[in-house]
Amino acid sequence: MKYTAIGENHLFLKVYSRGKKFIGHYVAVYVLIDYKADKFMKTNPKKKRINRIGITATKKLGGAVVRNRVKRIVREAYRLYDKSHKLKTGFLIVLKVHDSAVTAKTGDVYGELDTAMKKLGMVL
RNA sequence: GAACUAAGCUGUGCAAUCGCGUGAUAGUUGAUCGAAAGAUUUUAUCAUGAGGAAAGUCCGGGCUUCGCAGGGCAGGAUAACGGAUAACGUCCGCCGAAGGCAACUUCAGGGAGAGUGCAACAGAAAUAAACCGCCGUAUUAUUAAGAUGUGGCAAGGAUGGAAAGGCGAGGUAAGAGCUCACCCCGCGCUCUGGCGACUUAGCGCGGCUGUAAACCCUAUCCGAAGCAACACCCACUUGGGAUUUGUUUGCCCGACGUAUAAUCCCACGGGUGGCACGAACGCAGCGGCAACGCUGCGUCCAGAUAGAUGAUUGCAGUCGAAAAUGCUUCGCAUUAUCGACCUGAAAAUGCUCCGCAUUUUCGGAACACAGAACCCGGCUUACAGGCUUAAUUCCACC
RNA sequence: GCGGACGUGGUGGAAUGGCAGACACGAUGGUCUUAGGAGCCAUUGGGAAACCGUGUGGGUUCAAGUCCCACCGUCCGCA
Numbered sequence: 001m002k003y004t005a006i007g008e009n010h011l012f013l014k015v016y017s018r019g020k021k022f023i024g025h026y027v028a029v030y031v032l033i034d035y036k037a038d039k040f041m042k043t044n045p046k047k048k049r050i051n052r053i054g055i056t057a058t059k060k061l062g063g064a065v066v067r068n069r070v071k072r073i074v075r076e077a078y079r080l081y082d083k084s085h086k087l088k089t090g091f092l093i094v095l096k097v098h099d100s101a102v103t104a105k106t107g108d109v110y111g112e113l114d115t116a117m118k119k120l121g122m123v124l
Numbered sequence: 125g126a127a128c129u130a131a132g133c134u135g136u137g138c139a140a141u142c143g144c145g146u147g148a149u150a151g152u153u154g155a156u157c158g159a160a161a162g163a164u165u166u167u168a169u170c171a172u173g174a175g176g177a178a179a180g181u182c183c184g185g186g187c188u189u190c191g192c193a194g195g196g197c198a199g200g201a202u203a204a205c206g207g208a209u210a211a212c213g214u215c216c217g218c219c220g221a222a223g224g225c226a227a228c229u230u231c232a233g234g235g236a237g238a239g240u241g242c243a244a245c246a247g248a249a250a251u252a253a254a255c256c257g258c259c260g261u262a263u264u265a266u267u268a269a270g271a272u273g274u275g276g277c278a279a280g281g282a283u284g285g286a287a288a289g290g291c292g293a294g295g296u297a298a299g300a301g302c303u304c305a306c307c308c309c310g311c312g313c314u315c316u317g318g319c320g321a322c323u324u325a326g327c328g329c330g331g332c333u334g335u336a337a338a339c340c341c342u343a344u345c346c347g348a349a350g351c352a353a354c355a356c357c358c359a360c361u362u363g364g365g366a367u368u369u370g371u372u373u374g375c376c377c378g379a380c381g382u383a384u385a386a387u388c389c390c391a392c393g394g395g396u397g398g399c400a401c402g403a404a405c406g407c408a409g410c411g412g413c414a415a416c417g418c419u420g421c422g423u424c425c426a427g428a429u430a431g432a433u434g435a436u437u438g439c440a441g442u443c444g445a446a447a448a449u450g451c452u453u454c455g456c457a458u459u460a461u462c463g464a465c466c467u468g469a470a471a472a473u474g475c476u477c478c479g480c481a482u483u484u485u486c487g488g489a490a491c492a493c494a495g496a497a498c499c500c501g502g503c504u505u506a507c508a509g510g511c512u513u514a515a516u517u518c519c520a521c522c
Numbered sequence: 523g524c525g526g527a528c529g530u531g532g533u534g535g536a537a538u539g540g541c542a543g544a545c546a547c548g549a550u551g552g553u554c555u556u557a558g559g560a561g562c563c564a565u566u567g568g569g570a571a572a573c574c575g576u577g578u579g580g581g582u583u584c585a586a587g588u589c590c591c592a593c594c595g596u597c598c599g600c601a
């Protein structure tokens with residue numbers, strides 16, 4: 001399944017300022033209701049609401065190799081979680097990567113996503 | 125065998141499950157839009173998917189646009205010579221200088237006899253000259269040394285990074301390239317060798333501070349901007365600025381056309397192309413000392429757009445740590461044997477240490493540096509470990 | 523992608539190629555006060571010394587914070 005990514009900077013800022021958040025050890029999760037979800041639903045041929053996700057890794061973490069690697073790990077953890085659990089749809093989700101996630105494995109991030117999603121009430 | 129020098133190669137592999145980008149094929153007994161053509165998306169299968177530096181952006185080029193008739197100035201870059209190349213500040217060869225026993229390495233390596241500037245402190249004096257000093261002479265005084273004035277000199281002293289060649293002889297009142305011999309350095313001419321830088325030998329002239337990575341001079345080269353360039357399509361029409369002549373590449377010469385009240389310029393969204401056949405790669409042969417070039421055959425090898433290679437394991441390799449086992453050099457102890465006046469010879473067993481090999485266990489993503497973004501040629505920087513080739517010096521043996 | 527600036531004591535920030543650390547803040551000690559503050563005075567880069575010190579490494583120069591080259595880091599501008 002393909003994931004629609006957030007590209008616009010103003011959306012990131014909106015989610016940071018207004019969204020519900022959970023700060024974890026490896027990642028910080030920000031969630032906000034997507035107002036354009038219905039619009040996307042019309043264009044989407046499957047006629048489904050979808051979550052748009054954005055993963056941020058700052059320059060502090062390291063070079064391009066490290067940043068790409070961390071983003072891959074976080075994306076893989078989200079993919080596995082989305083596959084095994086049923087999540088609410090029609091949201092903007094921003095995952096902010098912390099320093100400790102550089103040496104983390106997918107399983108660690110998966111466990112943290114579990115607690116985060118339950119706390120934020122995203123699990124159906 | 126050790127040390128050192130130079131050049132080059134490599135940059136974990138295989139398998140399973142889930143997943144991602146791109147391309148091809150198939151499916152409407154997948155979906156949406158559409159009258160249809162078709163478009164978007166999805167599913168399945170197959171193929172394919174980061175580097176030697178992809179990095180830094182330090183040079184050079186292709187490509188594209190700007191207005192390409194042309195010239196100059198400003199600005200920038202380079203600096204022995206010959207070649208390679210699309211081009212270069214790169215590379216190869218060679219010359220000179222410096223370093224190293226040597227292999228070899230390093231060098232912004234033109235001009236200070238065109239001009240201007242600068243050289244702190246010290247020192248008498250810093251690009252010209254006299255503090256102490258040496259010598260002649262006048263005056264004065266005296267036993268004498270001396271003191272003062274005047275003239276000559278640059279040998280000696282002290283300072284400094286640098287004080288106007290070095291050393292010896294002649295010469296002189298004292299001295300001085302003032303003269304001479306030898307040596308050093310620079311320039312010019314002729315000659316030997318070389319395409320050339322340069323070099324060999326000789327003759328003549330000269331003895332000049334350093335600094336051009338200070339300004340500068342000489343020679344050669346460079347129009348500017350960049351794929352967010354640029355072209356096309358769709359949507360939307362809004363905002364900002366300039367001007368009395370206007371436009372054009374920093375400026376000037378020059379060139380060209382336009383308008384008489386409006387004219388001109390700039391900017392903002394999305395998509396497609398640009399964009400993967402190229403100064404391409406591999407192999408072989410030929411030419412060249414080499415950089416490199418030519419010919420033939422074969423191959424098609426990433427094109428993302430918040431940015432695709434990952435995750436979970438298993439096996440193998442490598443690295444590190446720990447343990448066990450085996451082998452071995454040296455050392456120590458014990459025992460027996462042989463020989464002898466004495467030093468001794470040689471074997472077995474045990475212990476210790478070092479090294480090597482094998483096995484087991486463990487490990488921070490253990491296994492570096494690091495991720496294409498229009499494309500090439502270089503340079504520079506980062507890099508765990510492994511491998512290869514060539515050369516030099518030293519040691520040992522034959 | 524293009525192109526520009528800056529790294530100096532604990533901090534800010536000076537310094538024509540010529541004795542490195544002006545000046546200010548801070549810190550420490552002294553003075554004054556019953557005590558504290560303010561004021562005044564002194565010290566303040568490291569090291570026992572030699573010497574080493576201007577982000578790092580080279581070079582030019584008699585001499586480099588300054589000039590040149592290559593790196594490292596920080597910050598800014600244009601699109």
